[in-house]
Amino acid sequence: MGTREELEKEVKASAAEIEKVAAGEVYWCPNCESELAEHEIKEGVCEYGLGTCPNCDNDVEVMGMYDHLGDPLDVNYIVEKSGDVKAGRVYLAIGGPNIWIDTEIKSVVGHWGATRIEAALSDSACVAVNDVLENWFEYV
Ligand SMILES: [Zn+2]
DSSP states (O other): OOOHHHHHHHHHHHHHHHHHHHHHHHETTTTEEEEGGGSHHHHHOOOTTSSSSSTTBBBEEEOHHHHOOOSSSSSEEETTHHHHHHEEEEEEEOSSEEEEETTTTTTEEEEEETTTEEEEEOHHHHHHHHHHHHHHTOOO
C-alpha cells in the first residue's frame, strides 16, 4: 500500500462487496467462514437449498450484511433526538489508510494523508448497513 491507486482500488472493492452482499449475491459457510463462488458449492440436501460447503460439509447460506460486517474495528453512530439511529460509520481499516462505510453520505471513504477517495453506495446497501447499525446500537 502506498499509492492513491491502491487506496482507490481498496475503497472500490469494499463498496462493490457491500453491494453484492446487499443484493444477496454472496454465498458463504458460517461454519468455516469461507466465502464461496456458486460453482464451488457442493450439491447436497440442506435447509436453505443452496448446497453444502466443499471444505466442511456445513450448509451454505446467503451472506447477510450482519455477517459481512462482522466485528468491526470501530463504529460511529449518528443518532436522532428521538434516540433512533439515522446513519453511521463502520471502520474497515484504521491506522494505515483509514477506510470506513459512511451511510450518511452513502459512500465508502478512504483517507490516507492528504488523499481522500469516495465510492458511492446505493440506497439499498445503505439501508442494509443502517439495519445492522440499529441492531448494534441496542447493545452500546
Ligand atoms: Zn465450511
